[in-house]
Amino acid sequence: MKVNGVKNIENILTVSCKKEIEQCSYEELYTALMKVVEEESLKHVVPVRGRKLYYISAEFLIGKLLSNNLINLGLYDDVKACLEAHGKSMAALEEVEPEPSLGNGGLGRLAACFLDSLATLNLSGDGIGLRYHCGLFHQKFRDQLQSETPDFWLGGDEWAKKTEKTYTVSLAGKDYEARLYQLAVTGYEGRTNYLNLFDLDTIDPSIIGEGISFDKTDIEKNLTLFLYPDDSDEAGRLLRIYQQYLMVSAGAQMILEECVERGSNLHNLYDYAAIQINDTHPSMVIPELIRLLGEKGIDFDEATEIVTKVCAYTNHTILAEALEKWPKHYLDTVVPQLMPIIEKLDAAARSRTEDTSTAIIDGYQIVHMAHMDIHFTHSTNGVAALHTEILKNSELNNFYRLYPEKFNNKTNGITFRRWLLECNPKLTELIEELIGPGFKKDASELEKLMDFTDNEKVLKQLADIKHDNKAALAAWLEHTQKVVVNPDSMFMIQSKRMHEYKRQQLNLLYLIHQYFEIKAGHTPKIPITAIFGAKAAPAYTIAKDIIHALLTLSEVIGDDPEVSKWMQIVFIENYNVTAAEKMIPACDLSEQISLASKEASGTGNMKFMLNGALTLGTMDGANVEIAEAVGSENIYIFGQSSNQVIRRYSHGDYSAREWYEVDPNIHRAIDFLTSEAMLSCGRQENLERLKNELIYKDWFQTLPDFNAYIVRKEQAVADYAQNPLDWTKRTLINISKAGFFSSDRTIEEYNKDIWHLGE
Ligand SMILES: *Cc1c(COP(=O)(O)O)cnc(C)c1O
Numbered sequence: 001m002k003v004n005g006v007k008n009i010e011n012i013l014t015v016s017c018k019k020e021i022e023q024c025s026y027e028e029l030y031t032a033l034m035k036v037v038e039e040e041s042l043k044h045v046v047p048v049r050g051r052k053l054y055y056i057s058a059e060f061l062i063g064k065l066l067s068n069n070l071i072n073l074g075l076y077d078d079v080k081a082c083l084e085a086h087g088k089s090m091a092a093l094e095e096v097e098p099e100p101s102l103g104n105g106g107l108g109r110l111a112a113c114f115l116d117s118l119a120t121l122n123l124s125g126d127g128i129g130l131r132y133h134c135g136l137f138h139q140k141f142r143d144q145l146q147s148e149t150p151d152f153w154l155g156g157d158e159w160a161k162k163t164e165k166t167y168t169v170s171l172a173g174k175d176y177e178a179r180l181y182q183l184a185v186t187g188y189e190g191r192t193n194y195l196n197l198f199d200l201d202t203i204d205p206s207i208i209g210e211g212i213s214f215d216k217t218d219i220e221k222n223l224t225l226f227l228y229p230d231d232s233d234e235a236g237r238l239l240r241i242y243q244q245y246l247m248v249s250a251g252a253q254m255i256l257e258e259c260v261e262r263g264s265n266l267h268n269l270y271d272y273a274a275i276q277i278n279d280t281h282p283s284m285v286i287p288e289l290i291r292l293l294g295e296k297g298i299d300f301d302e303a304t305e306i307v308t309k310v311c312a313y314t315n316h317t318i319l320a321e322a323l324e325k326w327p328k329h330y331l332d333t334v335v336p337q338l339m340p341i342i343e344k345l346d347a348a349a350r351s352r353t354e355d356t357s358t359a360i361i362d363g364y365q366i367v368h369m370a371h372m373d374i375h376f377t378h379s380t381n382g383v384a385a386l387h388t389e390i391l392k393n394s395e396l397n398n399f400y401r402l403y404p405e406k407f408n409n410k411t412n413g414i415t416f417r418r419w420l421l422e423c424n425p426k427l428t429e430l431i432e433e434l435i436g437p438g439f440k441k442d443a444s445e446l447e448k449l450m451d452f453t454d455n456e457k458v459l460k461q462l463a464d465i466k467h468d469n470k471a472a473l474a475a476w477l478e479h480t481q482k483v484v485v486n487p488d489s490m491f492m493i494q495s496k497r498m499h500e501y502k503r504q505q506l507n508l509l510y511l512i513h514q515y516f517e518i519k520a521g522h523t524p525k526i527p528i529t530a531i532f533g534a535k536a537a538p539a540y541t542i543a544k545d546i547i548h549a550l551l552t553l554s555e556v557i558g559d560d561p562e563v564s565k566w567m568q569i570v571f572i573e574n575y576n577v578t579a580a581e582k583m584i585p586a587c588d589l590s591e592q593i594s595l596a597s598k599e600a601s602g603t604g605n606m607k608f609m610l611n612g613a614l615t616l617g618t619m620d621g622a623n624v625e626i627a628e629a630v631g632s633e634n635i636y637i638f639g640q641s642s643n644q645v646i647r648r649y650s651h652g653d654y655s656a657r658e659w660y661e662v663d664p665n666i667h668r669a670i671d672f673l674t675s676e677a678m679l680s681c682g683r684q685e686n687l688e689r690l691k692n693e694l695i696y697k698d699w700f701q702t703l704p705d706f707n708a709y710i711v712r713k714e715q716a717v718a719d720y721a722q723n724p725l726d727w728t729k730r731t732l733i734n735i736s737k738a739g740f741f742s743s744d745r746t747i748e749e750y751n752k753d754i755w756h757l758g759e
Contacts, residue, residue, distance in 0.1 A: 003040055004075055009082040012036060021086035029088065030066065030096045031157050033079065037069045041184040044073075044192040046124075048262065050758040051271060053118065053125035054255050056248065056285055057111040057278035059227065060129050060195060061103025062183075063418065063577030065159050067094055071421055072120075072186040098153040099578050101135025102197075104227060104535075105497040106412075106603050107316050109577070110383075111278055113603070113743040115195060116415040119187025120441065121747060123757045128251040128282075130243060131160060131181050131197035133205055135227045137212050139535045139574040144551035144682060148212045148538050150226075152205070159183050160197050167198075167250040171219060171242050172334050176200055178250035188417045188441065198250040199224050212538065232539040241326060241334045248285035252292055266296055270309045274755040277313045277377065280324040283369035286311060286376050287341040300344060304376065312379035312754050314410070315370065317600050318387070318395045319501065328365040342367060349375045357398050374399045374406065379754045381410045384601035384622040386642060394646060410750055411622060412601040413743035416443055419607045423581035426465045427611065431735075434458065443742035450736045459728045466588070466612055466731070473586035483570055485529050490720050492616075492713075493608070494591035495533035495575055495583055498543040500700045501598040504534060505546050505690070506709055507591060509702065511553060511569060512669040513710055518563050524714075525721035529568045533575030533583060545690040547571070549673060552682030559681075580604075585611045588727075589636075589716055592617035593709065595700045597642035599623075606741035612731040616716055618705070622741070629737040634730045638712040639705040648701065656698035659706075666706050670694050 002008055010021065016032040017024045024032075067090070070076040080090045103109060111127060118125035137148035160183040167178045183195040204221040208214045214222055216235035219242055231237045259272035277283060286307055293303035317323070332339055346360040349371070356363075360371045374380050374396070380403075382388030388409035392400040400407055421428050421440060431439060435448040452458040470487040477483045494507050511530055518524070532550060536543035554569035572579055590608030592599075592615055599621035609615060609626055617623040618639040627635050640648075648654045660666055672678060673691040694702065720727050739745075751757050 003036055004078055006078050006082045006085065009036075009075070009078050010085075013082070021083070021088065024088075026088070026093050026096045027156075029083070029093055033066060033070070033093075034157055034159070036075070037066065037073065037186070038184065040073050040075065041069065041186045041192045044186065044190070046122075046191050048124045051274050051756060052258075053123065053274045053276065053755050053757055054128055054251065055111060055114060055118075055125060055276045055278060056128045056251055056282035057108065058129065058244070058247065058281035059103035059108025059278075060100075060111045060115070060127055061105070061108035061577060062100050062112040062115075062195070063581070064094060064097045064099050066097050067422055068116075068418055069184075069186050071417055072116075072188045072190070074189065098156065099576050100159070101151040101153045102129065102132055102227070104136050106601075107279055110412055110603060110743075113413065113415040113418075114747060115185045115193065116187070116417060117413070117743040117747040119185050119193045120190040120415075120417070121744060121751075122187065122191050123747070123751060124191070124193060125755075125757065126193050127185070127195040128247065128254070129195065129197050130224050130227075130247050131199035132227045133199075133203055133225050134208070134212070136535070137226070137538065141547075141551060141571065141573055144548050144555065145686075146536055146544050146547050150205070150208055150212055160195070165254075167253040169246050169249040170337060171245060173336065176220070176223075176246070178246055180250070180254065196251070196254065198247060200246075228537070230539050237326070238330055238334060241330055244281055245284055245288075245335050245338075248282050248288050251282075252285055252288045256289075256292055256296075266293060266298060267302070267306070269293075269306050273310050274757065275311045276750070276755070277311060277373055279314065279316045279322075280369040280373060283313075283324070283373050284335065284338060286372055287338045287345065290341050290345075291337060294341075300341075304345070304348065308376050308378055311377040312381070313370075313373035313377045314381050314383065315387075315391060315396070315600075316383060318390055319598065324369045325366050326369070328361060328367050331367055342372065345372060345376060353402055355398055355402070358402060371399075374403065378406060379408060380406050381408045381750075381754070382600065383410060383412045384625060385409055385411060386597075386619075386624045387600040387621060390597060390642065390646075408753055410746055410753075411625060411740075412603050412606070413741050413746035414603050414606045414610070415743045416440065416610065418581070419584070420610055424465075424469065424585040424611050426468060427462075427585065427735075430458075430461055430465060439739070441744070443739035443744060446736050446739040448736070449732060453729050453732050453736075456725070459725055459732065462612065462732055463724065463728045466586075466728075469585040469611075470588075473582050476582050477570065477572070481570075481573060485531075485568060485570055486527060489527035489529045489568070490588050490717060491529050491531060491586055492589040492591060493531045493533075493583055493587040493613075494593070495531070495572070495580060496602075496604050498534035498536040498540075498547060500542060500546075502594050503700060503702055503705075504532065504550070505694065506593055506702045506705060507532075508546060508549055508553065509666070509669045509706060510710055510713060511550075511567070512672045513665060514567055515553075515557060515563055515672075516668060518566050523566050525718050527566050527568075528717060529570060531570045531572065531583065531587075533572040533579055535575055542690065542693055545686045545693075548682060548686040549678075549690055552678055552687070555681045556677050580607070584608055584613075587611065587613040588720060589613060589713075590615045590617075592620070592623050593639075593705075594618060594620045595645060595702075595705075596620045596640055597645045598700065606738065609734045610738040610741065612735055614716065614727070614730055614734060616713055625740070626737075629740060630730075630734050634733045636712045636716050638708040640701065645701060648704075654698075654701060654704075656703050657695055659703035660695045663703070663707070665710070666703055669706075
């Protein structure tokens, strides 16, 4: 049956809910529409031909699905019109859906964008991950501190369907049944693929105690409760290995089963499967596949060759602490069946080179997962041009010299369906009016907007859309957090995980500096609103102290009418995809201020650019490519270069204390952290710890970039206030140049260079 057309949708909903749409609750409409999407997406399932991709990832930060699926299936406009004709609103409907809690930050969001692009490009590619019951914690602010509660997002109608399929996985010598759940991934006017999520039937959320604490040893009940369980103790670290092995063992069994069903004799697995290892969390899929192939009678050498040809690895970070390494005795405990294989792989790797720094098992009996990935996959890619260069020339130079042919770059991207069509319908409509709808599937068509950069009518329309989006964010903030913001102020937004390398603390010091300036009568050219969204890892003390300082400063400013006329700080609680979709279209200035060399790519930077914000950023990650695309007049760049930073680290001669002592502005801003004003509503312990961290450590070199940051930011504020038309023109140039950052382009590159799907 045809489902499009307002009349048809009306019929379907009335039949499904057994009453008039006016009488339906939003919950009933949600359930009915979910069924419509399910049936419709089934029609786009197509048989797999040739090689199929399996994208294995510990995270898939997919966001809410109803609107996204309706857009991809071409039903959104009709559904919206139908609901509105009956006095119902799409926005209210969207509120009913809980956001899936299956990811943490950019890495998980990238995986979600990739699934969208694969299906849109009609490539067969499935995701493999875990079905976390509470996923990442829910963030709440109490007394200017982050507190964590479980995010119970399961329980209603669910997009991921329980299947009858289970796979036996042996953990610490005991068998568990991993059950497969499947979530349909719709492409925009494309095919349907699946996200395969594994879980145990025995998980028991009632073991969760205070906050997000629980018995970390009760594997049967806890295994898929949380994403990234606190690993500050050994039980937490072991639990991560348990989780990872559940994911890769069930995943590998599923892959082999599918390939055999499609006719593979396993010797030719390469003709049927490509496996992408997203960061090091799924690395154990390598020895696990070798083990499973061994069970089918394929010897170690051939199995190793097959697996190397099938698998590829993406590196997401150069932060050493994020390249996972496990004490060998952890693996002996959890996956004793893999250890003999990992030892053979280590011996094979050692036989290839004298350089013991590339060994898998080092002299301290530590197993380096990334080393196993690079030796025993055919491709290692970085996620932005600069990042890949740093991998090749410094971080992984020892491997690059061994395997230059394996290293390649795939600059990250974002799906324009969610990050433009869905989150910014007004901008989408204007673009379509100007250049037609082709950009939705061919992002390079955005270039055509360059024809309008001097068209005052278009610029006026663009400015009005930005203002509407700011008013919408203001309304949402008032509704959800009871905060009132002024949409006529300049919105500067920093939203991303809270981490010292991302340098929210630099922004904090700027805001303190502004506070002093306003107190001294040097007011900004226009009122500013600094908006933050960020979760801190529960065990990351300094990150939580930065949140505390920002919340406290927000309070201090709010209580001071002299200052609050000119500046406001808003910290959005529980930053997630839903919040991002409201914030990004409303942004004037996008803060991408990581320490150069530390942000592998960033994708938030791309989302903001696409939605008409100008970037204030360092030459880091994909900022470098954004700057190249838009030209230096259309971006605000500041700070040390990655080479300067890397040199400073290698000389080990950075002393934050010297900067603090000689620079009066830095001194004043840091001292303010423990001023009377701050202590009157903040906590001494947290503020003092942060202050000491900045003076005595400052591992991410905040202070050398402080003055350059202030100067560039003041320039941006002045430009925005004094020449709004020119500002809008520059945002239009940013939008027109955003096409390169579509994940469709990224996926086409992966396919051409690494996967060769459908061949
Ligand atoms: C895009 C996105 C991120 C990644 O942001 P970066 O600025 O690249 O770190 C993190 N969280 C959410 C919810 C996102 O949508």
